[in-house]
Amino acid sequence: MAENNEKKLKITLVKSTIGAVPKHKATVQSMGLRKLNKSIILPDNAATRGQIQQIRHLIKVEEV
DSSP: OOOOOOOEEEEEEOSOOTTSOHHHHHHHHHHTOOSTTOEEEEEOSHHHHHHHHHTTTTEEEEEO
């Protein structure tokens, strides 16, 4: 069997998007974060890192 050696990131929404810039709200939604304190696991790649960089003040990131 092939092993999956890709790194994953656990991203948790820790701050509300109510007063956020519309572009940041859209980024949070596109990442799949719907509610406060909910987490998602995404691959660690350039696209994900770019999204994280844009909304770093709203989320918490951990390596899985």
